[in-house]
Amino acid sequence: MISQQFTVPEHWKWFTEARYGMFIHWGPYAQYGRGEQVLFREHLDQEEYAAQASAWNPEHFDPELWAATAVKAGFKYACFTTRHHDGYCMWDSAYTDYSSARQAPKRDFVREYVDAFRKAGLRIGLYYSWIDWRLPAYFEGPEKDPEGWEKVRSYLHNQVKELLTRYGRIDHFFFDGVWPRNADDLQSVELLAEMRRLQPGILINNRLGYSAEHDGYRADGGVGAGDSDTLGDFGTPEHLITVDQRRLWESCQVTTWRLWSHVFGERWRPADYLLDMLCECAEKGGAHGGNLLLNVGPTADGQLPPEFVQRALAIGKWLEVHGEAIYGSDGGFLTEFITRxxxxxxxxxxxxxxxxxxxxxxxxxxxxxxxxxxxxxxxxxxxxxxxxxxxxxxxxxxxxxxxxxxxxxxxxxxxxxxxxxxxxxERLWEGDPARVAEWARSQRGTSVYRDGRER
Known part of the structure; x- marks a missing residue:
């Protein structure tokens, strides 16, 4: 846990220097154009979804073009969805055939992403979901199905270790989707120790589930994502910007109105709105981080949507001139400035x-x-x-x-x-109210009348 006096270790300083990361939600769910969680939210037929996912073959995926766009847009790191809640793996996993390497594409998309983005000078992040909507044992858990649960838990751990041993240095790791499990079920504390052994400089987020030992037990494993109050190196406020006083933090935000993967007909936030989120993160950062992880949902055929590219490049052009106010900044809020x-x-x-x-x-x-x-x-x-x-x-x-x-x-x-x-x-609604009283008294008096004089 990070205290207010925490000094960022040398091997994590890249994160506070960067301030701006690119989140990439991409997988076979993009074919539906209704969000990355369409399988569950619309409780689709599992077999039909798996068949369509297995046939998915994005012919226009060009990771070097993605990376070049990211650099021009001013991003300093990226985080790629290796497996979302639908269970489809974007790499050649030894533990399942439900992957881009074993099904129609015959490609290791994680490998291609890592190689292209690292070559472009960007730090590498990987997203991995604990939850897998295909596996009953995940939801039944260790009490109802101890044997099935142990197989699932082993599968999850093995895949994480696989991702950390095949692709060189991984800088940033983003877990997601703990519900309804907790850290003790998942043995996430033990997995973290192994992850740090494999990747000593890695930054790991806080979506690790609540632990009876570390947090106090919570039956639902936290709200949705499973944020822990104490576990993990950085906080991940989602769809909002709020300071995590205990550690580094990054706000993960969409470029559209709501959904993370490519959606037909989604509305797009304007460039100034997106830039303001970046500035707000930097302003609130202080010594503990304050990054923006801004999302894009590529199309099913592997292209970055033109609406995203237009907005991202506009922000990138602004950063070329004004980047010194964002990259490596120490937070703001020095004076009351909200009116400007x-x-x-x-x-x-x-x-x-x-x-x-x-x-x-x-x-x-x-x-x-x-x-x-x-x-x-x-x-x-x-x-x-x-x-x-x-x-x-x-x-x-x-x-x-x-x-x-x-x-x-x-x-x-x-x-x-x-x-x-x-x-x-001390700002509006904050601090010692005596200063407000003295300000009013010294400049106008004490009464309700216009001149402040008592009658």
């Missing part, structure tokens, strides 16, 4: 990420206690005049038109690490 946008910090710089450009020539940044050396409109490289009055910074010479379609960024360079005052540390 977001903030991040790095070394002696405060970055103002402007979501709402109002066209006025001056901007006040309140509660900045540090002495400022220089202010630059990072978007254009233009040096901006400024004035400090106490803890208020006034930035001047701003253009009437926003200098970028997405978010302009202003870099404020301070003499030391950026620091704030009490108003910056």
């Amino acid at each position: 946008g977001r903030q991040t910090t790095k070394n002696n710089c405060l970055y103002l990420i402007i979501r709402f450009w109002d066209g006025r020539p001056e901007m006040r940044v309140a509660d900045l206690a540090s002495k400022v050396k220089a202010v630059t409109l990072l978007t254009t490289g233009q040096a901006l005049p400024f004035e400090q009055r106490g803890d208020d910074l006034w930035i001047k010479g701003l253009p009437a038109e926003a200098p970028t379609h997405l978010f302009p960024v202003i870099r404020v360079e301070c003499e030391g690490r950026p620091a704030t005052n009490q108003w910056g540390r």
Whole structure:
């Protein structure tokens, strides 16, 4: 478990430097175009699904094109679904014939992904689902079917070890789908120890189930994914951005409205919305992470959807200019800035990420206690005049038109690490209310009348 004083080990610093990863949900479920969990959500016929999955043969899968797109889009790592809840394996597993290597494609998609993305300079992540909707023993568990459960548990462990011994260095491992089991059923603590032996520098997520010894027993193994309060190296808030105070964390988010794999007719979030999620993760990051793992669901024939590519490349172009405000940043929230946008910090710089450009020539940044050396409109490289009055910074010479379609960024360079005052540390609905009382009393009085004077 990571404490507030946790120092990121050297072999994990790549994660906090990266800030931005590509999540890839792809498998035979893409043929249905109704989400990666269509087998269960629509309780389809298992035999018919298996037949269609076995016939699936994505002719246009080009992992090098995927990797080149990921690099241009500004991603620093990726995570690929090796097996989702439907049980179909995207590699040549020795433990089943239900795989891309043994069925129609005759290809090890994990191998092709790893080789292409590693060659492109990206860190490698693998996703693996505990749950397999095909196997009754998984749901009956060790109490109802001890022999069947032991076979399933052994199958899961063997496949994870297989993934960690065939493809060189694996940087990031993302478990999912614990329900209805728990960590004690799965022996996930023991598996973690073996994973670290096989891959000493690996980062493993927290979807490992609740353990009676480590967390206190929970019959459902946690809510859905099986997040553990103590097990795992990084938290994985899904469809939301929330800080995990105990460890590193990454928010996993869709580029569409809801579903993870390719869906016919799904609605797409705009590029500025997606970029704002990345900026929010970086702003909230602090020393404990704050990454965005942004998903794409490739088409059944193996292509990245053009709607995703368009949005991803727009963000990538923004990162080419403004990336220093995101990559390796130390979080933000230095001062109250929600009425303008977001903030991040790095070394002696405060970055103002402007979501709402109002066209006025001056901007006040309140509660900045540090002495400022220089202010630059990072978007254009233009040096901006400024004035400090106490803890208020006034930035001047701003253009009437926003200098970028997405978010302009202003870099404020301070003499030391950026620091704030009490108003910056304590926000709306937070902190000591006495400061609010004193502010109201000193500036207007105490009564309900307009001038604050008692009658």
